[in-house]
Structure formats: C-alpha cells, structure tokens
Amino acid sequence: MSKPIQNALGLSTLVAMLVALFMVFEWVPTEAEQGIVQRIFYFHVPCAWVAFASFGLVAVAGIFYLWLGGQIWDDLGHAAVEVGMLFCTLVLITGSLWAKPIWGTWWTWDSRLTTTFVLWLMYGGYLILRATAEDTPQVSKFAAVIGIVAALDVPVVIVSVRLWRTIHPAVLVTRQGGHGLEDPRMVATLLVSIAAFTLLFAWLLMLRFAELRMRTRLGALAREIALIRFRAGAA
Amino acid sequence: MEHFGYLFAAYSVIFVAIFLYVGFIWRRQSALEAELRSLERRLAALGGSTGEKESSAHSPS
Amino acid sequence: MAAPVIETHALGKTFGLTPVLRETDFRLAPGHAAVIIGGNGSGKSTLLSILCGLVSPSEGSALVFGEDTRRFSPRYRRRIGMLSHQSFLYPNLTARENLEFYARLYGVSEPRKAADAWLERIGLGESADDRVRTFSRGMEQRLTAARAMIHNPALLLLDEPFAALDSDGIARVKAMIREAADEGCTLVATAHAQLEIEGISFELYEIVRGQVVEYQEKDEARRGGRLRSLLSPRS
Amino acid sequence: MAGYAAIVKKDLMLEVRGGRITTVLVSLALLVLVVLVFAFDRAVAQGPDTAAGALWIALVFAGMLGATRVVLSEQENGCLRALLLSPLDRATIYAAKLTASFGFMVGAAIAATILAMLFFNLEFSMSLAALMLVLILGALGFSALATLLAVIAARARGGELLLPLLIVPLFVPALIAGVKASAAVLSGAALATSRDWVGILIAFDVLFVTAGYLLFEHVVGEE
Numbered sequence: 001m002s003k004p005i006q007n008a009l010g011l012s013t014l015v016a017m018l019v020a021l022f023m024v025f026e027w028v029p030t031e032a033e034q035g036i037v038q039r040i041f042y043f044h045v046p047c048a049w050v051a052f053a054s055f056g057l058v059a060v061a062g063i064f065y066l067w068l069g070g071q072i073w074d075d076l077g078h079a080a081v082e083v084g085m086l087f088c089t090l091v092l093i094t095g096s097l098w099a100k101p102i103w104g105t106w107w108t109w110d111s112r113l114t115t116t117f118v119l120w121l122m123y124g125g126y127l128i129l130r131a132t133a134e135d136t137p138q139v140s141k142f143a144a145v146i147g148i149v150a151a152l153d154v155p156v157v158i159v160s161v162r163l164w165r166t167i168h169p170a171v172l173v174t175r176q177g178g179h180g181l182e183d184p185r186m187v188a189t190l191l192v193s194i195a196a197f198t199l200l201f202a203w204l205l206m207l208r209f210a211e212l213r214m215r216t217r218l219g220a221l222a223r224e225i226a227l228i229r230f231r232a233g234a235a
Numbered sequence: 236m237e238h239f240g241y242l243f244a245a246y247s248v249i250f251v252a253i254f255l256y257v258g259f260i261w262r263r264q265s266a267l268e269a270e271l272r273s274l275e276r277r278l279a280a281l282g283g284s285t286g287e288k289e290s291s292a293h294s295p296s
Numbered sequence: 297m298a299a300p301v302i303e304t305h306a307l308g309k310t311f312g313l314t315p316v317l318r319e320t321d322f323r324l325a326p327g328h329a330a331v332i333i334g335g336n337g338s339g340k341s342t343l344l345s346i347l348c349g350l351v352s353p354s355e356g357s358a359l360v361f362g363e364d365t366r367r368f369s370p371r372y373r374r375r376i377g378m379l380s381h382q383s384f385l386y387p388n389l390t391a392r393e394n395l396e397f398y399a400r401l402y403g404v405s406e407p408r409k410a411a412d413a414w415l416e417r418i419g420l421g422e423s424a425d426d427r428v429r430t431f432s433r434g435m436e437q438r439l440t441a442a443r444a445m446i447h448n449p450a451l452l453l454l455d456e457p458f459a460a461l462d463s464d465g466i467a468r469v470k471a472m473i474r475e476a477a478d479e480g481c482t483l484v485a486t487a488h489a490q491l492e493i494e495g496i497s498f499e500l501y502e503i504v505r506g507q508v509v510e511y512q513e514k515d516e517a518r519r520g521g522r523l524r525s526l527l528s529p530r531s
Numbered sequence: 532m533a534g535y536a537a538i539v540k541k542d543l544m545l546e547v548r549g550g551r552i553t554t555v556l557v558s559l560a561l562l563v564l565v566v567l568v569f570a571f572d573r574a575v576a577q578g579p580d581t582a583a584g585a586l587w588i589a590l591v592f593a594g595m596l597g598a599t600r601v602v603l604s605e606q607e608n609g610c611l612r613a614l615l616l617s618p619l620d621r622a623t624i625y626a627a628k629l630t631a632s633f634g635f636m637v638g639a640a641i642a643a644t645i646l647a648m649l650f651f652n653l654e655f656s657m658s659l660a661a662l663m664l665v666l667i668l669g670a671l672g673f674s675a676l677a678t679l680l681a682v683i684a685a686r687a688r689g690g691e692l693l694l695p696l697l698i699v700p701l702f703v704p705a706l707i708a709g710v711k712a713s714a715a716v717l718s719g720a721a722l723a724t725s726r727d728w729v730g731i732l733i734a735f736d737v738l739f740v741t742a743g744y745l746l747f748e749h750v751v752g753e754e
Contacts, residue, residue: 037238040245047249066749086256090249097245101238121700128696133687136312138753142683145746146697149679152738153701160704160731164711200253207260214267221274222313228281230315233505348616351753370618378616382609388548389541400537401617427548 006210009203016196020189028189040098042189046197047090048116054084054201055123059151062144074140075212077147078130083204085127088120111165118157122150135219299362301326301451301482302347308355308506309342316342318506320356324499326450329483331491333511334503340486341380343508344453347484348378360451374402377449379457383440387429391420391439394428395446402447414442418468434465441469445476452476454485470494534619538627542601543634550604552635556597560589560643568650579717582651586643586662587710590669591702593639595695598632598677599684606685611751621748629678629743636670653717661722662713668732669709672739676701679743682750705735 024042031038061077064070095113096106107113126146133139300323307320316339324330334340345351346358349368358365363372385394392411399407415424418438428436437460445452454473458466470493477483477496485491491498500511546552567585605611605628614624644662647653676698683697684690712728722729 035238037241039242043246043249066746086252090252093248094245097241097248101241118700118703121703122697125693125696125700129683129687129693132689132693134312139687141749141752142687145679145749148746149676149701149739149742152742153704156704156731156735156738160707163727163731164707204253204256204260207257207264211260211264211267214264214271218267218271218274219313221271221278223310223315225274225278225281226313227308227310227315227318228278230506231318345753350612350615370620373616374618376616380609380612382612384609384613386541386545386610387607388545388550393541393544397537397541398613398617401534401614401619403533403618 006203006206009199009206013196013199013203016192016199020193020196023185023189023192028185029183031186034102037098037101040094042193043197044091044094044098045190046194047087047094049194050197050201051084051088051091051116051119053198054080054087054205055119055151055154057205058084058123058126058147062147065140065144066148071140071216072213074144075209075216077143078212079205079208081123081127081130081143081147082208083201085120085123086204087201088116088123091116092120109165111162114161114165115158118161119150119154122153126150298326300324301328301361302484303359303362304346304356304508305359306356307343307346307353307358309339309346309351310354315506317346317353317503317508318355320506320508322501322508324482324484326482327477327480329477329496329498330485330501331498332484332486332501332503332508333489334486335488338503339506340503341455343503344378344380344455344484344486348376348453349373374447375450377444377447377452378455379441379444379453380455381459383428383436384443385428385436385439388427390425390427391415391431392424394439395442398443399446404447410446414446417472418442419464433460434462437461438465438468441472445472448476448479449481451482451484454483456486456488458487458491534617535623535627535630538614538619538624539630542604542627542631545604546635552597552600552604553638555600556593556635556639557642559593559596560639561646563589563592564643564646564650578651579653580714582647582653583710583713583717585651586640586647586666586713587669587706589643589647590636590640590666590709591673591699591706593643594632594636594670594673594677595698597635597639598674599681599694601632601635602628602678602681603685612753615751621751622744624751625678625744625747629674629740632674632678633671636674637667640666640670658716658719661716664722665709665712665716665725665729665732668729668736669705672705672732672735673698673702675736675739675743679739679747679750705732708732708735 020042024039028039028042030036057080058077061073061080065073065077092113095116099108099110099113100106126143129139129146130143133142302322302324304320304322307317307322308315309317320343322343332340332343342351346353346365347360349360349365349372352366360368361372361375363369384398386397389397392408392415395411395414396407399410404410412421412424415421418441420435420439420442423431423435428439431439441457444454452473457469457473461469473483474493474495477493483496483498485498490500501508502511503509564585567581567588571581602611605614615621640663644659644666648659677694680694680697684694687693708728708731712722712725712732715725715728716722
C-alpha cells in the first residue's frame with residue numbers, strides 16, 4: 001500500500017470533512033422541533049454506515065481467508081474490525097448524547113440503539129480474541145469464522161430487536177418524527193457527511209492495514225532469519 | 236442555542252477519537268518501520284534474500 | 297518402479313518463529329519401511345503429523361498416495377494408521393468398546409469381531425471388558441497399537457512405537473508390525489536410536505537441523521557408536 | 532452415517548458410565564433457579580414473565596457449560612485428533628458433537644422446566660408441550676453455536692473466558708425470541724400467537740446449524 005495513495009486519501013478526507021463541517025454548522029437550516037442538537041444526526045448516521053460497512057468487510061475478508069488463504073485477508077479483517085468498532089462506539093456515544101436532550105435519557109432500548117449495542121458486543125468479543133490470543137494461523141481462522149457467523153447474525157438481530165420493541169408499548173416518540181429531513185439542504189448535508197466519512201473510513205482502514213502488513217512482513221523476515229540460523233545449526 | 240453542550244460534546248468525541256487512533260497508528264508505524272530496517276540489515280548480513288516473497292507460513296490449509 | 301507412497305517436496309514447517317522442519321525431500325516406495333532417527337524436538341513427530349494430514353506444511357508440500365495432505369480426502373485417511381504417543385483411547389470405555397468404536401469409524405466390516413480378534417492378538421482377551429482407565433501403561437500401549445492397525449492401513453506411521461512398552465509388549469507389537477509389513481503395508485517409524493524388527497529392512501534416515509537426510513554410518517560410529525561402546529563395552 | 536452413529540453412541544455410553552455432564556447441567560439449572568427465586572421479590576417473581584426469563588437464564592448457563600464440554604471431552608488422550616484422522620468428514624464430526632450437546636441441553640431444559648413449574652407455581656397444562664418446543668428450538672441454536680466455537684476455548688489463550696463473550700451476543704436474537712415466546716405460552720396464550728418469535732428461532736437454528744456444518748472444518752484443524 002503505497003504512501004502517496006495514503007496521503008492523497010488523507011488529504012481528500014480532510015477537505016471533505018471540512019466541507020461537511022461547514023455544511024453542518026453554517027449552511028444547513030436548524031431543524032424546527034429538536035433545535036440545534038439535531039445536527040448530531042449528520043455525523044451520527046455516517047458513523048453507523050461506516051460501522052456496518054466495516055463489519056460487512058470483516059465477513060468478506062473472513063470468507064476470502066478461509067477460501068483462498070493468505071495473511072493479507074486476515075490483516076484486512078483485523079483492520080476492518082478495529083475501525084468498525086471505533087465507529088460503532090462513536091455511534092453509541094453520539095446516540096446517547098442526542099438521546100439525553102431529546103428523549104430525556106442517556107440510554108433507551110430503542111430498536112436501533114439495541115441493535116447497534118448487540119453488534120458492538122459481538123464484534124467486541126471478536127476484537128478481544130484478536131487482541132489477547134497469539135497471532136497464529138489457527139487464531140486467524142477462528143477470527144474469520146467468527147466474523148462470518150457474526151455477519152450472518154446481523155439480519156436476525158435486526159428483525160428480532162425490531163419485533164421486540166414494536167410489541168412493547170412505544171414509551172418514547174419514535175425517531176422518525178424527529179428527522180423528517182423536510183429541507184433538501186438537510187439531505188445534501190447528510191450525503192456530503194456520508195461521503196466524508198466513507199473517505200475517512202477508507203483512510204483509517206488503509207493506515208491500519210498498512211501497519212498490519214508491516215507486522216506481517218516483520219514476522220516473515222524474523223522467520224527467515226530464524227530459518228537461516230537454524231540451517232546453520234545455531235538453534 | 237439550547238443543548239449546544241451536547242452537540243459540541245458529540246462532535247468533539249468523534250474528532251478526539253479519530254485523532255487519537257490515527258496518532259497511535261502513526262507512532263506504531265514508525266516504530267515498526269525502524270524494526271523492519273534493522274531486521275532487513277540483519278538478514279542482509281546473514282546473506283539471505285531480502286525476503287521479498289511473503290512467507291506462506293501463515294496461510295491456512 | 298511404482299509411484300511412491302510418500303513424496304515431500306522442499307517440505308518445511310515453522311511454528312510461530314521456530315523452524316522445526318526445512319527443505320525436506322523424502323520419498324518412500326510402496327511396501328518399503330523407513331526409520332527416522334532424531335532426538336526430542338527434532339521434528340520427527342511434526343513430520344508424521346504432516347504426513348497424516350493433521351498439520352499443514354509452511355513451505356513446500358507433502359504428497360501421500362499422490363494426494364496433497366493439505367486437501368486430504370476421507371478415502372486417503374482411511375488408508376493411514378497412526379500410532380502416536382497420545383493413546384487416542386477413551387479411559388471410560390472398555391478395551392473392546394474402544395476398538396469397536398474405531399473399527400466403526402473406519403468402516404471396518406463386522407467391527408465387533410474385528411475388535412475381539414485384535415484383543416486376542418495383543419493378549420488382552422481377558423481384559424476386554426475392563427475399562428482402559430484401569431490398564432497399566434504397557435497394556436494401554438498394546439491397545440493403542442491395535443487401535444492404530446484395526447483398519448488394516450496401507451501406510452502405518454509409528455511415532456516411537458516402543459517407547460513405553462515392556463519386553464513382552466515390544467515383542468507383540470513388533471510381531472503386529474511385521475505382519476502388517478508382510479501384507480505390503482508401508483511403514484514410517486521414528487525412534488531415538490536404530491530400530492530393528494526381524495524380517496523388515498528399514499531404510500535409515502535422520503533429522504539434521506530440521507532436514508530429513510539419509511543416515512550417515514560414519515556419524516553413527518562417531519556419536520552413537522562411541523556412546524554405545526562406553527555404555528556397554530561388551531556388546 | 533455409520534461414523535456419526537458411532538460417535539453419538541460412544542458419547543451416550545460415556546455419559547451413562549458416570550459421565551458428569553447431566554449432573555452438572557441439572558444442578559446448574561437448579562442453582563440458577565434458586566438464585567433467581569431469592570434475587571427477586573416473592574410477590575413479583577410469580578408471573579410467567581419471570582419464569583420464562585429464569586428458564587432461559589438456566590438454559591444459557593447450562594449450554595455454556597454443557598455444550599462446550601461435549602467437544603472438550605474429546606481432548607483427553609488426543610481423541611479429537613483421532614476423530615480428525617479418521618475417514619469422517621469434519622462436518623460429520625460436527626453433526627455428531629452437535630447431537631450430543633443438543634441432547635444434554637434438552638435434558639437440562641426438561642429439568643429446568645420441572646423445577647420452574649414448582650418454584651414459580653405454574654399450572655401444569657398443555658402449554659408445557661409448547662414451552663418445551665420453544666426451549667428445544669433455543670437449545671438447538673445454542674448448541675449449534677457452542678459446538679462450532681468450543682474449540683476456541685481449548686486452543687486460544689484466554690479462550691474459556693472468551694467463549695461466553697462470543698456466544699452470548701450472537702445468541703441474543705434467539706434469546707429475545709425464546710423468552711418472549713415462552714412468556715406468552717406460560718401466560719396461557721396459544722403458540723400460534725407467537726408465530727413470529729418461533730419463526731425467528733427456527734431461522735436462527737437453520738442459519739447456525741448450516742453455518743456450523745460448513746465452517747467447522749476451519750476451526751477443528753490444527754496449524
């Protein structure tokens with residue numbers, strides 16, 4: 001992964017992010033019902049999008065790792081789950097900061113919050129496996145399998161959680177009423193933010209991936225040195 | 236400007252988290268780079284290849 | 297000459313950063329027998345684990361019956377018998393139940409009869425209904441040997457077959473191995489020092505710094521020979 | 532098929548021979564129910580909702596211990612390696628191990644249901660059959676996951692702690708559906724009213740039994 005691409009991506013992320021920030025704070029009209037705090041939405045939703053996309057990528061990388069082999073897929077899955085967890089955490093935090101003024105509570109078992117939280121738990125366990133277990137091909141396979149299984153679980157989680165909440169009496173106003181996006185400028189702002197976050201996601205993923213590739217190469221070099229010494233009889 | 240604090244907090248959290256993450260990666264990357272250079276030198280001293288091929292030691296069956 | 301039963305090409309295995317096997321080209325023709333000599337941790341067991349498909353190689357490849365062990369299909373596994381230093385026996389089952397279980401796994405016809413026949417051969421007919429938990433080390437070893445051969449394998453991998461046997465057990469297991477060899481079974485055994493079974497001419501190999509090479513007589517004279525003469529000057 | 536039957540028969544035989552899995556699971560279910568009875572206010576802890584919750588807590592704990600133990604029992608003397616060396620496919624080994632752990636979980640579910648009927652003063656009625664069906668569906672999904680992931684507990688560093696951390700979040704949808712359906716059934720509603728929940732349970736089971744069947748070969752192998 002070459003440095004120029006990385007830098008170009010970083011630069012365009014910066015520009016897109018500045019444009020998005022300008023639109024969020026200066027350009028877009030304030031939402032009538034919720035007031036200024038509704039602007040959290042423009043970064044909250046892109047965070048969620050990025051988190052979902054990276055969890056999807058984890059599963060794809062897992063499938064390729066099991067199918068074709070190659071440390072590169074394992075590194076990709078590892079980078080994706082980490083970046084995904086970062087954004088998933090941000091979704092939960094910004095969601096909380098939005099819920100408090102609007103719903104009067106930091107946390108509610110609303111269907112989307114619950115789904116995000118369950119995903120956070122699932123991939124948190126996966127990340128702990130990555131972080132604590134040794135870096136062996138066996139653990140890479142475990143990780144790939146868990147990544148695939150978790151992705152299979154996501155639709156079931158979404159359906160069951162939605163059903164769980166609708167059967168319960170709706171205590172709180174549903175969020176749909178909150179952001180109808182009546183102004184086209186709101187839609188435009190959201191789309192630009194999503195684009196900016198997609199770039200950010202690609203950049204972060206690339207950075208982390210490049211680091212993991214370096215680690216893999218370091219391992220390969222260390223193994224080669226060990227093999228040369230072994231051949232020479234200096235065990 | 237009601238609830239401005241929440242809005243500010245939300246955006247700060249996002250940017251602080253991202254900057255910290257990028258900072259950590261950059262620091263680790265430069266440490267790794269140094270380590271890679273030293274290993275490459277050691278390997279060259281041992282007379283091996285520069286290890287361009289990726290070892291297949293990590294590929295699954 | 298018939299196609300070799302075992303054929304490895306530049307076979308290497310590294311666990312983490314520790315190389316165990318390297319650049320091994322080893323061939324064995326059908327019906328032949330080989331002994332691989334090496335000390336503890338020399339990679340003997342790893343080689344056998346690769347040959348039976350349990351462990352996949354890091355470098356190069358191993359072909360057994362012409363099939364890459366990385367993609368070993370069930371019909372090839374049926375033709376291999378493995379006597380490892382793990383007994384693979386269930387302590388809470390009786391000797392007969394253990395053998396019958398493995399006979400069924402390997403699709404042996406009339407598993408009950410086969411189990412009884414083998415129990416007689418290894419001299420455990422009277423203990424057939426005792427749980428393996430109550431067995432002495434030697435009895436367990438004999439049962440382990442029968443377990444490894446119950447499906448009449450075409451290739452028998454023996455990892456230090458006589459390590460824990462008393463002299464009676466050694467004689468019995470040797471007879472079993474000889475009988476298998478007479479039926480055309482290919483043998484690969486590992487040992488600390490030379491292995492002698494009457495009627496079988498073993499090709500001798502040793503593992504030198506992770507590489508399987510033909511056993512050098514002059515080395516024997518220098519190392520083993522001198523050691524032996526020191527230990528038992530009269531023999 | 533013969534190999535599948537042989538493994539299942541062997542597991543059954545081992546359990547009859549004083550294997551302790553049933554004992555452990557039943558006493559664990561008992562303990563969980565006792566703890567819940569004392570942890571909740573007696574006045575509150577009577578309804579079908581509490582009983583349903585208690586049953587599922589017992590089921591999850593029993594599964595965590597029992598379903599994984601069925602796979603781990605093969606570790607002694609390297610028997611798992613022997614299974615891998617045998618001509619069976621990995622998928623058949625998975626099916627056999629799944630059958631055994633599912634069997635143990637169903638046993639635990641039956642014991643927990645009987646105990647819960649006593650502790651929570653539930654009516655013994657036709658709803659029992661519906662409740663058992665729901666619990667059995669849950670047990671199948673849980674053992675499908677646990678059998679697939681149990682090897683991790685043995686092979687990865689810190690695996691025993693990690694395993695519940697991985698399984699419970701994955702099991703959440705089935706847990707939600709199971710508790711809801713059980714509570715409905717226990718409060719006297721027909722199973723048909725929980726059709727959606729049962730549907731989710733069945734979908735969960737199909738999905739993870741299939742996934743386990745296909746993916747098991749990637750987790751049991753060694754390096």
